[in-house]
Amino acid sequence: MAVTRYKEIAAVLEAEIRALPGGERVAGEHVVAQRFGVARSTARAALQELMTRNVIRRVQGSGSFSVRRIDYPIDADRAPSWSATIRAAGASARSVVVTRTDARPPGHVAEALALGSEECHRLVRRSYVDDTPAAWGIEWIPHDVIPDLDAALRADDSLHRVFVDLVGVTPRRAWVRASAEVLDAQVAAALEASPSGLGWFIESLNRDAGTARPLCLTQRWIRSDVIRVVFETQLASDPSDVTDHRRPA
Amino acid sequence: MAVTRYKEIAAVLEAEIRALPGGERVAGEHVVAQRFGVARSTARAALQELMTRNVIRRVQGSGSFSVRRIDYPIDADRAPSWSATIRAAGASARSVVVTRTDARPPGHVAEALALGSEECHRLVRRSYVDDTPAAWGIEWIPHDVIPDLDAALRADDSLHRVFVDLVGVTPRRAWVRASAEVLDAQVAAALEASPSGLGWFIESLNRDAGTARPLCLTQRWIRSDVIRVVFETQLASDPSDVTDHRRPA
C-alpha cells in the first residue's frame, strides 16, 4: 500500500475536477508540476491517471478538460435512437453523414437483413455528444426500406426519426452483440480518440415492431471515455414479464 | 502521424509475443532498453502500451508475461456457469469461497429473489482462469433453495453443478445488467489487478428454467485484461428463426 506522490496529486485533482461541469479547462502539466513542486513527468503521471479514470480528456496542443460521461442504456424496450438516448441523459446529440454509398454487405449482415445478393445502402456516420466525437460506424439499410436515403437524411439527421416520420415504421432492437475492445488505429482516428483507447463495438439489428421487417443493421464503435454503455437485458422469461414476445420456445 | 520509438518497439514486441502461448515470461524493461538502445523509460512506455492493449501482464517484483485473453459470452441459451464457460474457451477454471455468511441483501436484490425481509446466503467467491484471479463477487442465494450451502460447496466448487446435481434445477439467466468500469481500489486488490485497471461489473439473476423460481443473484467484477466479455442478446443465429419466438406483440 505504497503512497505515491502522483497518486496523491491525482486524488487532490480528481476531487476538484469532479465538482466541475464537463468540458471545462483544467490545469496542465506544467502548472500542476509547479503547484505541487514535482518534476513535470510526475505531474504528467497524475494527469494520465485521471485520463485512464475518465476524469479528464487531454488534447495535444490544446489542453486538458474535464469530462462528463454519458450513460447509454441498451435494452429491448428502449427506442434504438442515438439522439434520443443521449438527450435523455441531458447532453446534446447530433450525427453527421461521412459517406453514403451502395454496397453489398458482408454475409452475416445480408442474412440478418434478409437480403439476397443485392446491394443496400451503406451509411457511414459519426455521432457527437456535446460536440465530442463519440461514435462512428456503418448502417446497412435495404433499398426498399428507404429508397432515397440522401433526401431523407437532409430532412432529419436522426435515422430513427426518419424511420418513424418518413417511413412510418417503429424500429425495435431485435438483437444486440456488444463487446469492449481496444480501438484499432483506423477507428481511433475516426473518433479522434487516443490510439489503443478503449471502446465498445456494438452490432445490432433493428426490425419494425409491427411487421418484424428488418430495417437496419448497425455496426458501431463507441468511445468508452465519453459513453458508459449499460446493458439491461432480459434474456429468459421473467414471471413479471411473461409476455408473448419474450417466452423461450 | 508521428512515428515514435516506443510505438515501433511495442509493435515489434507485440508481433513476437502474440506468437507465444499465455503465461510465458517475456523480456523486461532493462532487457528491452538494451536491445533497442533506448532509455529505460522509453522501453517502459513500450511495455505499458502492450499492457493497455492486453498483450502482456506485468507483476512487480516478478516480471512481464504474455497474456491470452478468454472470450466469455453471455446469452440466454448458454448455461450460466463460470467453469463451463471458461473451459469451453480452452482454459482451466476454478472458484474458491472467500466467505459465506447470512445477510439481508440490498433492496433490489431481495426484490429480484422474491424475498421479504429475511436473510439469505451471502457467498463471496473468487474465480480463476489458468490460476490468474479473474473474477470476484457476491452470490445471493435464498435459504430455501440450498439449505446447507457449505456442505454443497464441499462437494463441488461449481455453483452451477450444485444447482443441477444436488438441487435438481436448471439455472437460466433471467436478466443481466453489465457495464465496463474502472475497478475501485478494493475490488482491484481482491482481483490482484492494477489499481484503476479496467473491468466489468455484471449483475445477473438466474431462475430455474422449468419453474422460473429465482435461484441466485450474482454481483460480479471481472478483469477485462483476462476476460473479454461478449454480450449476445441473440434469439437465434438464423434471422428467419428470430421471428418465431421473438416477434413483438
Next chain:
DNA sequence: CAGTGGTCTAGACCACGGG
C-alpha cells in the same frame, strides 16, 4: 507566436517477489 501535451534521456531510489 506562445503554450499545450507527446516523447525521450540518463540517471536515481524504492517496493516487491522469488530463489
Next chain:
DNA sequence: CCGTGGTCTAGACCACTGG
C-alpha cells in the same frame, strides 16, 4: 540476495493547437 517493475528527477526537443 538479486532482479523485477514502480516511482521520480531535471532537463531536452518535438508536434500540435490556438490566437
